[in-house]
Amino acid sequence: MFAIISIWSIVIVLGLVVVHWFACPVGDKRDLSFGGLVRFKVHVLTMFFLGQKLSLVGKLKKLVYMVTLLCFLILFLTGFVPRLICGVPLSGYTLMIHATFAPVFAVCAMIAIVGYAQQCRFTREELDWVVRLTTCKWKGLLCNSALGGKLTFWLGAILILPVALSMISSMYPIFGTHGQEILFELHRYCALVLVLVAICHVYLVMRAKFKVD
Ligand code: HEM
DSSP: OHHHHHHHHHHHHHHHHHHHHHHSOSSSSOOOSHHHHHHHHHHHHHTTSOOTTSOHHHHHHHHHHHHHHHHHHHHHHHHHHIIIIIOOOSOHHHHHHHHHHHHHHHHHHHHHHHHHHTTTOOOHHHHHHHHHHHTTOOTTTTTSOSHHHHHHHHHHHHHHHHHHHHHHHHTTTTSOHHHHHHHHHHHHHHHHHHHHHHHHHHHHHHHHHHHHO
16 A cells, blocks of 8 residues: 555656646756757756855755755665565665664754755745735746745655654654554655655755756
């Protein structure tokens, strides 16, 4: 059941991202030629570099953010792939890798959240977005807003708590067998929602970077 829900929800969110990308292009026109696609890929790649213009603090923040994303990718691969592709539970070396990267992820995520909290605070612009939504001024509403990136940032920050705490608490003899089963379910379903939120967040952050560049 978890495998089916995971596959479908990830496919649907990825599909929505692709539809949004084509429905709301960042530039005036989309270059789908070979050269254009190569340029696009190089542009995406350069987003992961530490830019020359960044201050030392900015570089450190971005570095921690990148390590967080890398750890998250490893946790995703080790947590989901055995169940979704091989149909087996997380065990053996995969479990060891998962448990090794988990604390690194938790610590880096906390530092990244503190580092980017100021940048992701809600401002007058987001309030204007809500006003436009409620007053039916919907033209370009889903294309030109930083609200999505900020919302997914805070949602992710909140979701990390149940994901981490469910597993940390189940490592101690606090809850009984049934309690541990519930915590395990809580861990993997919260992890799934976190994956969906992270896909949207990375997409929206990349869109915003494309606009600036
Ligand atoms: C942040 C701290 C984390 C810790 C301490 C942690 C720890 C663990 C442990 C020990 C298990 C095995 C549980 C068992 O078999 O009884 C597990 C399972 C799992 N973890 Fe994590 N994890 C963390 C984060 C994550 C994240 C961020 C993801 C997703 C990206 C994730 C996805 C999963 C999934 C899907 C399973 C279930 C695998 C299965 O169905 O067999 N975990 N985790």
